Amino acid sequence: xxxxxxxALAVFVFIGVYLIPWGNPIIRQSGLEAFLxxxxxxxxxxxxxxxxxxxxxxxxxxxxxxTAVLKYFGAQAKKILSYSVASVSGSVLAVCSCTVIPxxxxxxxxxxxxxxxxxxxxxxxxxxxxxxxLTARILGWQLGLARAVGAVFFAIITGLLMAFIFRxxxxxxxxxxxxxxxxERTQRTLLQEAAFMLALVLILIFAAFARPAEGSHGLWPAxxxxxxxxxxxxxxxxxxxxxxxxxxxxxxxxxxxTWGFMKQILPLLGAGVLVAGFLxxxxxxxxxxxxxxxxxxxxxxxxxxxxxxxxxxxxxxxATLTEVPILQxxxxxxxxxxxxxxxxLAGPALxxxxxxxxxxxxxxxxxMVFCSIVVxxxxxxxxxxxxxxx
Amino acid sequence: MKKIEILGMGCPKCNQLEDRAKExxxxxxxxxxxxxxxxxxxxxxxxxxxTPALAVDGVVKVAGKVPKLEEIKEWIT
Numbered sequence: 362x363x364x365x366x367x368x369a370l371a372v373f374v375f376i377g378v379y380l381i382p383w384g385n386p387i388i389r390q391s392g393l394e395a396f397l398x399x400x401x402x403x404x405x406x407x408x409x410x411x412x413x414x415x416x417x418x419x420x421x422x423x424x425x426x427x428t429a430v431l432k433y434f435g436a437q438a439k440k441i442l443s444y445s446v447a448s449v450s451g452s453v454l455a456v457c458s459c460t461v462i463p464x465x466x467x468x469x470x471x472x473x474x475x476x477x478x479x480x481x482x483x484x485x486x487x488x489x490x491x492x493x494x495l496t497a498r499i500l501g502w503q504l505g506l507a508r509a510v511g512a513v514f515f516a517i518i519t520g521l522l523m524a525f526i527f528r529x530x531x532x533x534x535x536x537x538x539x540x541x542x543x544x545e546r547t548q549r550t551l552l553q554e555a556a557f558m559l560a561l562v563l564i565l566i567f568a569a570f571a572r573p574a575e576g577s578h579g580l581w582p583a584x585x586x587x588x589x590x591x592x593x594x595x596x597x598x599x600x601x602x603x604x605x606x607x608x609x610x611x612x613x614x615x616x617x618x619t620w621g622f623m624k625q626i627l628p629l630l631g632a633g634v635l636v637a638g639f640l641x642x643x644x645x646x647x648x649x650x651x652x653x654x655x656x657x658x659x660x661x662x663x664x665x666x667x668x669x670x671x672x673x674x675x676x677x678x679x680a681t682l683t684e685v686p687i688l689q690x691x692x693x694x695x696x697x698x699x700x701x702x703x704x705x706l707a708g709p710a711l712x713x714x715x716x717x718x719x720x721x722x723x724x725x726x727x728x729m730v731f732c733s734i735v736v737x738x739x740x741x742x743x744x745x746x747x748x749x750x751x
Numbered sequence: 752m753k754k755i756e757i758l759g760m761g762c763p764k765c766n767q768l769e770d771r772a773k774e775x776x777x778x779x780x781x782x783x784x785x786x787x788x789x790x791x792x793x794x795x796x797x798x799x800x801x802t803p804a805l806a807v808d809g810v811v812k813v814a815g816k817v818p819k820l821e822e823i824k825e826w827i828t
Contacts, residue, residue, distance in 0.1 A: 427801060427815050434800070460801060462760065466791050467800030540798040540811045625763055718791060 391639045391648040398638030413565040414494045419619030434472040443473040448516045451485030461485045466722045476524030484516030486709035495685045515738045560599045567592045633683030641690025656695035662747030670700035671739040674708035699747020707739035753783035758794045759803035768803040768817045775823040
């Protein structure tokens with residue numbers, strides 16, 4: 362940060378602190394809501410959901426071979442494979458949003474071309490494991506599932522449309538070699554790695570197991586009452602795996618990468634929760650922005666509401682995961698389910714800052730077409746979901 | 752003089768890699784300059800898709816992770 366920026370920030374904070382009417386009942390209520398929402402996250406979601414999810418993300422980053430995925434993005438790769446891999450590989454490659462742009466630029470100018478590149482750009486940030494887990498946990502599994510399926514499905518359509526619209530220009534790219542990291546084979550078998558990942562995912566599922574509805578019988582209540590025993594048993598299995606199958610440096614690398622993600626994402630998420638709580642409040646508790654504004658803009662499932670949510674999502678910048686508390690606040694204040702999905706799809710894929718970078722990579726015309734396609738498809742996805750979910 | 756380039760658009764790992772490269776240069780006591788490359792087009796021209804990456808005299812040595820200090824020392828001697 363340059364010195365004049367620090368000064369500007371200091372002046373900005375000073376003016377804010379000086380002028381905001383803190384004694385006003387609405388401001389007081391909003392400030393209280395911000396911290397109540399933060400506490401709700403701390404009590405309900407951090408230990409049972411976020412921490413296991415971070416360990417999974419760390420394991421993916423360290424143990425899944427990037428080379429195995431990257432080779433499907435080369436210029437010679439089969440087109441069908443490129444599109445399919447591009448649409449789902451965000452779950453493995455894009456835990457940090459900062460990895461999405463270089464990958465996109467590489468695929469576009471050196472590799473499989475504009476189709477798979479834009480497919481990856483649309484789905485990548487939306488389907489990383491942390492985003493899906495947190496969406497499902499806080500906004501409900503239906504919306505989590507719709508987000509994952511919608512992102513993959515519409516990403517492929519976006520890619521195909523882009524490839525079709527710009528089919529003539531695509532041949533003019535400079536094909537060149539891609540640098541592929543060496544594929545370091547480990548001493549573990551594929552089966553062992555799969556079992557390890559499965560154990561991690563099961564721990565996450567059981568630790569976050571929701572209380573079943575009152576009066577329900579059968580499997581779910583039985584599983585719920587035994588959830589801590591199952592989780593404990595799984596943890597013992599996990600420790601055994603770590604001792605038997607992993608070298609010391611593997612374990613260190615795993616913990617380091619998990620800690621790296623936590624350092625990077627948790628402060629931003631905390632700030633996002635505070636801002637969402639201050640502006641929108643927890644569900645059922647009004648805060649700074651009156652609920653009727655939200656309801657009139659993005660309530661219901663009209664085309665206008667869905668379009669507005671898509672455009673707003675496309676322009677706004679969401680730090681990794683912060684889209685979730687903001688949507689929680691919006692839904693609590695009366696946002697419809699359709700517009701919520703529209704915002705979830707268009708939001709992480711696009712923002713003003715990353716439009717500028719995409720612009721510099723593929724030029725003005727393609728960027729504008731891409732943004733329009735994202736907005737239109739997200740609107741359609743929102744309306745469809747809103748219609749189904751009612 | 753060796754030219755060590757750190758390719759990355761400014762993520763935390765890129766800074767970590769830069770620090771480690773500088774440390775390696777210092778410990779070896781060799782003549783080398785460590786340059787940060789933030790421009791996405793230059794990064795792509797190297798064929799790098801996952802940042803951070805490290806190139807020595809224009810040859811990419813590693814991409815997608817922060818290598819150990821010993822590894823960097825080997826590449827730049």
